[in-house]
Amino acid sequence: MAAHNATHTAPAVEARDGDGIRDREIRMEQEHLDRVYQRLEEKIHEAEFLMDDAAKRGQVGTPGALAERDAQVFRAGVHLNRLNSEFEDFLFGRIDLLLGKDGERGPDGAYTSVEPADDAVRSDEGGAPSAEIAETLHIGRLGVLDADYSPLVIDWRAPAAAPFYRSTPVAPGRVVRRRVIRSKGRRVLGVEDDLLRPELTATLDGTTLPVVGDGALMAALGRARSHTMRDIVASIQAEQDMVIRAPAASVTEVEGGPGTGKTAVALHRAAYLLYQDRRRYAGGILVVSPTPLLVAYTEGVLPSLGEEGQVAIRALGSLVEGEEAADWGGPKAPAEGADGEPGGPVGGDGRVYDEPAVARIKGSARMTKVLRRAARGALERPAPAAPGRRGGARRRDGAPQVRGAAGDAAQLSFEVAGAPADPAPGRTPAAEPLPAPGRPAAGPAAETAVSGPGGGGAGPVTPDRLRVVAFGRRVELDEQELRRIRQTALGGTAPVNLLRPRARRLLLDALWGRSGAGQRYTDPELAAEARQAFDEDITSEPEFLEFLDAWWPELTPRAVLAAMADEKRLGRWARRILTPREVRLLARSLKRLGPDGRGPLSVHDVALLDELNSVLGAPARPRRREVDPLDQLTGLEELTTYADRMSGGRARDERLREEARTDYAHVIVDEAQDLTPMQWRMVGRRGRHATWTVVGDPAQSSWSDPDEAAEARDEALGNRPRRRFTLTVNYRNPAEIAELAAKVLALAMPGMPAPEAVRSTGVVPRFVVAGTPDGDRVPGGGRGAVGNGAPDGAGAADLGACVRREASRLLAEVDGTVGVVVAMGRRAEARAWLAGLGGRVVALGSLEAKGLEYDATVVVSPAEIADESPAGLRVLYVALTRATQRLSVVSGERDMPDEAGVPDLLRD
Ligand SMILES: Nc1ncnc2c1ncn2[C@@H]1O[C@H](COP(=O)(O)OP(=O)(O)OP(=O)(O)O)[C@@H](O)[C@H]1O
Numbered sequence: 043m044a045a046h047n048a049t050h051t052a053p054a055v056e057a058r059d060g061d062g063i064r065d066r067e068i069r070m071e072q073e074h075l076d077r078v079y080q081r082l083e084e085k086i087h088e089a090e091f092l093m094d095d096a097a098k099r100g101q102v103g104t105p106g107a108l109a110e111r112d113a114q115v116f117r118a119g120v121h122l123n124r125l126n127s128e129f130e131d132f133l134f135g136r137i138d139l140l141l142g143k144d145g146e147r148g149p150d151g152a153y154t155s156v157e158p159a160d161d162a163v164r165s166d167e168g169g170a171p172s173a174e175i176a177e178t179l180h181i182g183r184l185g186v187l188d189a190d191y192s193p194l195v196i197d198w199r200a201p202a203a204a205p206f207y208r209s210t211p212v213a214p215g216r217v218v219r220r221r222v223i224r225s226k227g228r229r230v231l232g233v234e235d236d237l238l239r240p241e242l243t244a245t246l247d248g249t250t251l252p253v254v255g256d257g258a259l260m261a262a263l264g265r266a267r268s269h270t271m272r273d274i275v276a277s278i279q280a281e282q283d284m285v286i287r288a289p290a291a292s293v294t295e296v297e298g299g300p301g302t303g304k305t306a307v308a309l310h311r312a313a314y315l316l317y318q319d320r321r322r323y324a325g326g327i328l329v330v331s332p333t334p335l336l337v338a339y340t341e342g343v344l345p346s347l348g349e350e351g352q353v354a355i356r357a358l359g360s361l362v363e364g365e366e367a368a369d370w371g372g373p374k375a376p377a378e379g380a381d382g383e384p385g386g387p388v389g390g391d392g393r394v395y396d397e398p399a400v401a402r403i404k405g406s407a408r409m410t411k412v413l414r415r416a417a418r419g420a421l422e423r424p425a426p427a428a429p430g431r432r433g434g435a436r437r438r439d440g441a442p443q444v445r446g447a448a449g450d451a452a453q454l455s456f457e458v459a460g461a462p463a464d465p466a467p468g469r470t471p472a473a474e475p476l477p478a479p480g481r482p483a484a485g486p487a488a489e490t491a492v493s494g495p496g497g498g499g500a501g502p503v504t505p506d507r508l509r510v511v512a513f514g515r516r517v518e519l520d521e522q523e524l525r526r527i528r529q530t531a532l533g534g535t536a537p538v539n540l541l542r543p544r545a546r547r548l549l550l551d552a553l554w555g556r557s558g559a560g561q562r563y564t565d566p567e568l569a570a571e572a573r574q575a576f577d578e579d580i581t582s583e584p585e586f587l588e589f590l591d592a593w594w595p596e597l598t599p600r601a602v603l604a605a606m607a608d609e610k611r612l613g614r615w616a617r618r619i620l621t622p623r624e625v626r627l628l629a630r631s632l633k634r635l636g637p638d639g640r641g642p643l644s645v646h647d648v649a650l651l652d653e654l655n656s657v658l659g660a661p662a663r664p665r666r667r668e669v670d671p672l673d674q675l676t677g678l679e680e681l682t683t684y685a686d687r688m689s690g691g692r693a694r695d696e697r698l699r700e701e702a703r704t705d706y707a708h709v710i711v712d713e714a715q716d717l718t719p720m721q722w723r724m725v726g727r728r729g730r731h732a733t734w735t736v737v738g739d740p741a742q743s744s745w746s747d748p749d750e751a752a753e754a755r756d757e758a759l760g761n762r763p764r765r766r767f768t769l770t771v772n773y774r775n776p777a778e779i780a781e782l783a784a785k786v787l788a789l790a791m792p793g794m795p796a797p798e799a800v801r802s803t804g805v806v807p808r809f810v811v812a813g814t815p816d817g818d819r820v821p822g823g824g825r826g827a828v829g830n831g832a833p834d835g836a837g838a839a840d841l842g843a844c845v846r847r848e849a850s851r852l853l854a855e856v857d858g859t860v861g862v863v864v865a866m867g868r869r870a871e872a873r874a875w876l877a878g879l880g881g882r883v884v885a886l887g888s889l890e891a892k893g894l895e896y897d898a899t900v901v902v903s904p905a906e907i908a909d910e911s912p913a914g915l916r917v918l919y920v921a922l923t924r925a926t927q928r929l930s931v932v933s934g935e936r937d938m939p940d941e942a943g944v945p946d947l948l949r950d
Pocket of ligand 1: 262272274302303305742
């Protein structure tokens with residue numbers, strides 16, 4: 043077994059005893075747990091009394107009493123909820139401590155000093171050191187004080203609990219013995235001790251301190267895995283505890299290889315921060331995970347730590363309000379059948395997944411500029427391919443002309459004719475002449491005529507002419523002038539949708555200028571009045587608003603993405619930024635969206651939408667009152683009590699706050715190595731004023747350009763000071779599996795140290811070759827492998843049969859889960875291979891395996907996984923490091939296995 047530098051050491055052997063001592067110790071802990079539950083019950087009664095009392099106060103009826111009642115009900119409700127929670131192991135730890143140096147106690151009743159008093163340890167006559175235990179603390183998920191305020195349980199996040207995690211035999215501080223208590227509900231099942239001062243003869247209440255068990259960490263690591271992650275609160279290791287309790291200020295960066303507990307630590311840190319400063323962090327912590335699968339796997343951890351609903355755990359594809367990527371684990375898109383080409387439509391399994399070449403384009407920081415240009419360019423909408431008659435009473439797309447009412451002070455005439463955004467050189471826009479003004483030149487007179495919106499799913503085409511008859515004169519803004527106005531309005535970097543008022547003003551300026559009306563007034567005040575009336579008349583015409591809607595449409599991010607599916611237009615926007623091939627791939631992939639922008643999104647599309655959201659800006663909207671459908675029916679407001687209304691209002695406020703939240707107090711990024719530059723920009727927008735915890739492993743990155751991503755990461759994190767930590771111990775993989783994975787690490791990132799595995803199972807990985815008879819395998823091939831020679835032209839059927847056999851074998855060997863990891867392109871196939879084997883086995887694409895773990899894994903064709911993308915070797919490293927107990931590697935033809943079945947990539 044590999045040595046490890048974690049804190050749990052082999053306890054002092056002489057202190058061990060048989061089952062008699064164990065049973066006695068369990069009994070003692072049971073008595074303590076009974077006391078804790080008795081106290082909890084008292085607290086529950088207290089809370090219930092409070093609620094009851096508060097309800098009575100409500101009957102008094104004064105507003106002050108009602109508000110007080112609300113506050114009490116709220117507080118008592120929260121309290122009751124927490125106390126009633128079913129904890130699997132409410133109490134899980136205990137430390138026995140020497141007397142503290144200064145003998146002072148903190149608010150929780152525990153001694154505050156970390157170091158022992160000078161006279162805490164005596165030397166007996168023979169020179170053997172001995173000591174009396176001065177303090178015993180029990181550690182649990184919540185703090186519980188006795189009626190006399192002495193601590194029955196210390197919250198695991200309290201400073202007094204830190205020595206439970208931090209003490210090592212090298213620096214034990216005051217801790218003599220650390221005990222992990224295994225309990226379920228109200229029953230203590232077992233205890234596991236570590237002795238941190240084995241040289242000491244310690245006594246508690248006059249009897250020698252016994253030591254029981256083989257160490258809690260190993261017991262925790264050996265447990266079968268389910269489809270959800272467990273908390274590690276009972277066995278957090280010292281180097282992990284340093285991260286969890288790191289001060290929240292600035293940026294905490296954590297690196298560590300597979301299985302070093304990065305995800306676990308990040309989640310425990312969220313719980314710790316809430317404990318430390320609930321006011322600051324409540325509801326304001328965002329945890330970003332790469333996939334919905336990882337979200338589902340981890341989302342039970344915080345509730346198990348007593349923190350429910352305070353922390354938002356979101357997959358990268360779900361960060362934009364109202365949008366969700368139809369990728370793995372996310373909602374399925376309606377399947378259209380895969381066409382096998384990069385960036386093609388939806389895959390056969392209804393999932394939207396961008397091929398690496400497309401993902402690389404969409405994730406690149408270069409997209410920032412392309413999107414900015416696209417958002418401006420998409421204001422112009424080309425006409426449909428076959429133009430109809432234009433001008434006069436008809437638009438060129440054939441939509442009927444609309445006649446509107448004339449204004450009061452001035453009658454105006456508009457004509458709007460659609461035209462392509464990019465007219466062929468030399469084309470002169472033709473328009474029918476407008477009817478002559480219907481009134482004498484003494485006053486402004488005209489009739490109104492404007493083409494209506496419509497024409498194709500993409501909305502109206504861009505009008506290329508605006509004609510107004512005002513003050514008896516025809517005023518016209520032609521295509522060139524309109525374009526000039528648009529360019530002027532677009533100057534600067536303000537969000538496009540917010541520039542509409544500016545564009546409107548520039549249009550009016552131009553019309554006013556052309557009308558020559560300004561010159562008629564020598565008195566500036568009269569001129570200003572006339573101008574105001576002119577503006578009001580024009581802008582009160584619905585036709586003018588229609589023109590504006592068509593000429594400066596309010597753009598949605600999806601509409602802009604859809605516009606980018608036009609390769610020609612995209613080519614213009616991406617000039618000198620993307621290569622023609624990239625333009626082709628990108629446009630092709632965006633064809634998944636219809637002309638109106640509707641359609642399934644990939645996880646990378648979501649980051650593009652978020653960027654567009656900020657480039658476009660949301661126009662201010664009049665607030666709409668929320669109407670209860672019942673009110674609409676009855677016309678009556680439902681009768682509610684003051685408190686009901688208050689709590690309803692509170693719930694609604696909370697919901698609105700949650701929905702609108704884009705800025706968090708703390709952002710935790712898991713698997714940070716995988717964020718593309720565009721995703722960093724998206725996440726960065728959610729933590730502009732936040733402190734950060736960023737955990738990741740560069741060796742597991744599936745992004746092909748780490749330098750570009752690092753730049754975007756720096757930008758998102760800003761110049762806040764950073765505190766760096768490295769985790770070095772692999773708690774997931776046994777040494778036998780870690781050793782094999784290290785070979786791929788050496789290829790993927792030469793010189794990168796692999797984390798040290800903390801345990802060994804004695805079971806070496808199995809190597810199996812598809813297309814060879816299963817029964818012929820010879821145990822004990824290279825490195826203990828099992829192999830049976832080269833493949834005999836293994837096809838997909840052979841591969842499938844072989845994988846199924848391996849999965850069945852592993853299901854019989856382990857109690858928990860089995861993960862079968864294949865190249866992304868084989869996901870649907872792999873699911874079919876495993877059909878009928880039950881819920882313990884899962885098929886995963888290599889990118890989906892990120893962050894997950896299984897009792898056993900089957901890694902299918904390392905060569906296929908490695909060849910799938912430029913980051914393929916790192917992706918393979920991820921696949922090989924998912925197992926907690928057993929690993930089988932199945933090779934196909936491409937893997938070039940040797941006679942022992944070991945594929946080329948995994949040989950020395
Ligand atoms: N101190 C600990 N006590 C018990 N189990 C632990 C401890 N630390 C980590 N583990 C376990 O090790 C496994 C790996 O942890 P985790 O998934 O957090 O690692 P990771 O560094 O995020 O891995 P990866 O980079 O591969 O995603 C989990 O099963 C976790 O519960």
